[in-house]
Amino acid sequence: MNEKEIRKYAGLMKELDLTGLEITNDETKVRLERGSELVSVLPSAGTAGDPAACDTGKMQKKEGADAAASEGKTITSPLVGxxxxxxxxxxxxxVAVGDHVKKGQTLCIVEAMKLLNEVTAEEDGVIKQxxxxxxxxxxxxxxxxxxE
Structure with a gap:
């Protein structure tokens, strides 16, 4: 099963307000679940800094960003995606940890409803995490x- 199919089923879950869905075909069995509480996904090795410095085990919302901001400026997601x-x-x-970025430089993309939204740097700085x-x-x- 490829990513496109999984995204299709995830969209169906959202549309029908389902909390779980299990799909089985020839060799693959995929179980998708969603709940009211978000769970963080740990970054892959080498791509991110210490995840504990960014949050405390749950996805960090804007009001909780102050903890990370004490060690630098936190750039948050402008939308769900x-x-x-x-x-x-x-x-x-x-960008990678340690990169110097300029104001307006693209840092990442957040995809929402098939639209790719660039997140850019609001000021010059260095990517710390x-x-x-x-x-x-x-x-x-x-x-x-x-x-920072």
């Missing part, structure tokens, strides 16, 4: 990056 670190699958990420992992569902106010 899927976080993408690169313009294409297996492509080079827009990447708080989201590629393909992760993020909601409005979720911490994406910490800059």
């Amino acid at each position: 899927i976080f993408y670190a690169a313009a294409e699958e297996n492509g080079k990420p827009f 990447i708080c989201a992992s590629n393909g992760q569902l993020v909601e409005y106010g979720t911490a994406l990056f910490v800059m």
